[in-house]
Amino acid sequence: MNNLVFHELHQKSRLSIKEVNEVLKAYGLYSSQYSILFCLKRFGSMTQTEIWQYLNVEAPTVTRTLTRLEKSGWIVRKAGSDKRERIVYLSPQAKKKLPEIQQEIERLEENLLIALSDSEQDQLISLLKKICKSTEKGEMNDEPAGANLD
Amino acid sequence: MNNLVFHELHQKSRLSIKEVNEVLKAYGLYSSQYSILFCLKRFGSMTQTEIWQYLNVEAPTVTRTLTRLEKSGWIVRKAGSDKRERIVYLSPQAKKKLPEIQQEIERLEENLLIALSDSEQDQLISLLKKICKSTEKGEMNDEPAGANLD
DNA sequence: AACAATTAGTTACCTAGGTAAATAAAATGA
C-alpha cells in the first residue's frame, strides 16, 4: 500500500531516544546532551561549529544544549584565538564519569538491536545511508575537520 | 567500531521531517499535523485515544497538535456518547485539500527513497521493525481497533 | 446506592530541533 518507511523510521527514532533517556536519567542527562559529550570524548575539544556540523543539527540547537551542559558542569567553554568562536571541552568530572555512561548506553543499544545479526546491522546502516540524499546538505563525514584529542 | 545505527536513524528521521515540513509549509502544516490528518483520512473519525495509540505517541502530544489543527480549521472535535471522549473529524476543507497534499508528500517520499529498489525498501522496513523490541510498548498495529470510514 | 478504581483528556513544565534576525569578530576589497 503506502510508504511506511518514514512512519517506521520516526517511530524507532523516538522509541530509541526514549530508551536512551531512561538510562541517562540516573546521570541527569538527555540523549542529545549525551551525543555531544560522546562527540567531545571521541574528537577532543571542538568549536561549536564543528559540533553542529558533525551532528548535523542547526547552530542554535547546539548553543542551547551546551548552555545546559555547562550549567550542569559537564563541559567548559573557552574563547579561542579567533574571538568569535568558543572552544568546548569536557570537564574533569565528565571525563571521569563518561566511560561508565558510555558502557551503559552501549549495552542498551546492543539490546535494542538484539534481533539483528551483525550483517543485518550493517545492512540497515547502509540502507539508511542511502535515503534522503535529495539535498546536498544531507551529507556527513565520520570525522570533523580537525580532531584535537588531548 | 561503535554502533552507528542509531546515529544514522536519528539523522535520517530529522532530515526527512525537515523535508516534509518544507513541502507542507505551503499549506501551513507541519509533519506531525499531517500525520494526524493522514490517519483520519485513512481510518475515518477517531477518538483521541485511537489516534495517539495508532501513532504511538503520548496523549498530551496529540491533544496539543489537535488543538492547533482545530484552530486552523483542518479538523473538528465533537463529544461522543461517552462524554469523556472527543471524536475527531476531518473538516470539509481538509477533505478537499488532502488528496493534493498527500500526492505531494508521496512524491517527496519517493524522491527520498530514490536510491533504494523496491526490495531494498521492503528490507529496510522489515529491519526497522525488528529493532527496539525490548519493551512491550514498542508494538504497533496497522489498523486501529475500529475503523469508521464515512 | 455509594465508594473506589479506571479511563479520556488536559494542563504545566521539561528537552529537542527548526527558522529568522541580531551581534560581534574576522576576512576581503576598493
Next chain:
DNA sequence: TCATTTTATTTACCTAGGTAACTAATTGTT
C-alpha cells in the same frame, strides 16, 4: 584605511515529544 561581506554564536519564537499531576466521566464492587 575604511566599508563590505562573511563567519561564529546567540536570541526569540515556533512545533514536537515526553513525564507528572490534575479533572471529569465511566465502570466495578460492595
